[in-house]
Amino acid sequence: xxxxxxxxxxxxxxxxxxxxxxxxxxTIIGVASVGVAWSLRDTDADRLDxxxxxxxxxxxxxxxxxxxxxxxxxxxxxxxxxxxEGLPDDDTGLAREHAWLAPHIQARSDAxxxxxxxxxxxxxxxxxxxxxxxxVLHSDGWSPVTIE
Numbered sequence: 001x002x003x004x005x006x007x008x009x010x011x012x013x014x015x016x017x018x019x020x021x022x023x024x025x026x027t028i029i030g031v032a033s034v035g036v037a038w039s040l041r042d043t044d045a046d047r048l049d050x051x052x053x054x055x056x057x058x059x060x061x062x063x064x065x066x067x068x069x070x071x072x073x074x075x076x077x078x079x080x081x082x083x084x085e086g087l088p089d090d091d092t093g094l095a096r097e098h099a100w101l102a103p104h105i106q107a108r109s110d111a112x113x114x115x116x117x118x119x120x121x122x123x124x125x126x127x128x129x130x131x132x133x134x135x136v137l138h139s140d141g142w143s144p145v146t147i148e
Contacts, residue, residue: 044102047102051105058098065092075114082107135148
């Protein structure tokens with residue numbers, strides 16, 4: 001078996017990762033975490049969009065029920081939510097009071113919102129605000145409620 005003189009053998013190969021490899025991995029993790037954080041953000045505009053879509057759907061259901069039961073239904077805005085008055089208690093849960101999805105949502109309407117049994121209803125305009133975000137629900141009384 002051959003032997004070498006002291007100091008003439010190669011040092012053992014280093015094991016582990018190079019600094020460049022570590023920096024690449026850290027960069028990938030950083031970019032991925034920013035992407036996740038960006039997708040999980042919950043802004044006032046997002047919450048207001050969700051509330052506007054929910055209210056839009058509920059107004060259309062209440063309008064349909066008003067026509068089906070030949071009973072006028074009124075939308076009452078309250079500081080902490082809203083309620084549909086005039087609806088029969090049923091399984092839809094629409095007749096109960098509804099809280100805003102975010103605590104600081106404010107709603108304003110220039111005129112009372114009444115959904116009547118007639119096919120041509122009264123026009124409605126309802127403004128929702130949360131922080132700097134603003135959405136307007138409106139209908140000419142004939143068309144479905146839309147969101148601006």
